[in-house]
Amino acid sequence: MGKPNVLFVLTIDTEEEWQWDSEFPQHDCSVKNVEKLPAFQDFCQSLGIRPTYFVDYAVANNDDGSRILREFVNSKQAEVGAHLHPWCNPPYFGKTTEAESHVINLPEEQVVQKLDELNRVINEKIGVTPRSFRSGRWGMKGKTLELLASRGITVDSSVYPFYENPFFHCKGAPNTPYYPSFDNALQPGSQRNIMEIPVTAGFNVMNDSRADKIHSTLSKPPFSAFKMVGMLWHTKILKKIYLSPEMTDAKSMIELCDSSLKKEHPVIHMYLHSSSLIDGATGLLTADNAFSLICARIAKVLEHLESHANVSFCTISEAETLLSNKNDVVQPYSFKEASYE
Numbered sequence: 001m002g003k004p005n006v007l008f009v010l011t012i013d014t015e016e017e018w019q020w021d022s023e024f025p026q027h028d029c030s031v032k033n034v035e036k037l038p039a040f041q042d043f044c045q046s047l048g049i050r051p052t053y054f055v056d057y058a059v060a061n062n063d064d065g066s067r068i069l070r071e072f073v074n075s076k077q078a079e080v081g082a083h084l085h086p087w088c089n090p091p092y093f094g095k096t097t098e099a100e101s102h103v104i105n106l107p108e109e110q111v112v113q114k115l116d117e118l119n120r121v122i123n124e125k126i127g128v129t130p131r132s133f134r135s136g137r138w139g140m141k142g143k144t145l146e147l148l149a150s151r152g153i154t155v156d157s158s159v160y161p162f163y164e165n166p167f168f169h170c171k172g173a174p175n176t177p178y179y180p181s182f183d184n185a186l187q188p189g190s191q192r193n194i195m196e197i198p199v200t201a202g203f204n205v206m207n208d209s210r211a212d213k214i215h216s217t218l219s220k221p222p223f224s225a226f227k228m229v230g231m232l233w234h235t236k237i238l239k240k241i242y243l244s245p246e247m248t249d250a251k252s253m254i255e256l257c258d259s260s261l262k263k264e265h266p267v268i269h270m271y272l273h274s275s276s277l278i279d280g281a282t283g284l285l286t287a288d289n290a291f292s293l294i295c296a297r298i299a300k301v302l303e304h305l306e307s308h309a310n311v312s313f314c315t316i317s318e319a320e321t322l323l324s325n326k327n328d329v330v331q332p333y334s335f336k337e338a339s340y341e
């Protein structure tokens with residue numbers, strides 16, 4: 001049997017840095033991390049990766065941030081999409097609570113105004129109209145998808161598979177590309193205007209949804225007291241893995257890639273935050289020299305992936321174009337159609 005074909009997408013939430021366990025910043029956000037982006041873009045290009053930067057208001061409205069991203073776009077080696085952080089994106093409607101930090105919990109009229117302002121600043125300062133989107137802190141609902149589609153966005157990546165917290169959840173959503181319903185963003189529907197391409201996440205076993213049920217049950221009382229999820233991870237019986245070099249080591253990401261290939265997923269979708277490229281900026285990644293660690297992990301995963309699959313690199317909108325068709329199911333991508341020229 002020949003090697004499978006797969007698309008590789010890397011998305012970067014490109015945003016201000018702040019300690020995630022403290023208050024949400026509103027004005028005067030620090031975006032020092034953008035200084036690392038040119039070196040990171042060079043690294044990506046050296047491997048053939050075509051990154052997608054989901055840019056938030058703080059970065060787009062910053063002179064250095066917008067200049068750097070404009071150069072990437074002009075070189076045609078990267079895509080700029082939109083990333084909505086409600087807390088630092090005008091217009092403002094008072095202090096952002098934990099619940100409202102998730103776009104999914106904002107009143108729709110606020111989402112409309114904030115999205116339009118975000119798109120305006122990206123267009124004015126970076127020179128592009130975003131075709132792709134990710135919500136700050138994840139989560140998506142049908143009504144917002146409809147709004148995104150009406151603004152020319154053709155691909156969303158706000159679904160965080162298998163995740164739940166007290167403010168929103170993505171339980172039951174596919175962990176492969178699909179056309180979400182405008183009635184329920186977590187389920188496939190009949191509309192064909194906007195595709196969901198979730199980040200790669202899954203379990204090291206064949207049946208993801210059954211594994212998720214077991215994992216969820218064991219994560220909650222009374223089972224959580226026995227630390228069974230940790231035990232299953234260390235014994236490698238059941239691991240929930242997200243494809244992000246800022247929280248997962250290369251070995252586990254490779255395991256996830258292997259199981260995604262086995263499940264014939266058409267896209268391997270890795271993600272990170274730009275703020276992870278500088279040391280200790282958010283509290284998420286505590287390693288010294290985070291930039292090198294992240295690059296080393298990405299390189300290792302790609303080396304493995306390219307020896308086990310025919311990998312084609314694309315931005316998220318390019319992936320959407322390659323995958324799109326008018327059938328009910330998003331078909332695995334055929335290589336004959338590849339052309340970015």
Ligand SMILES: [Zn+2]
Nearest residue numbers: 013015136137
């Ligand atoms: Zn963000």
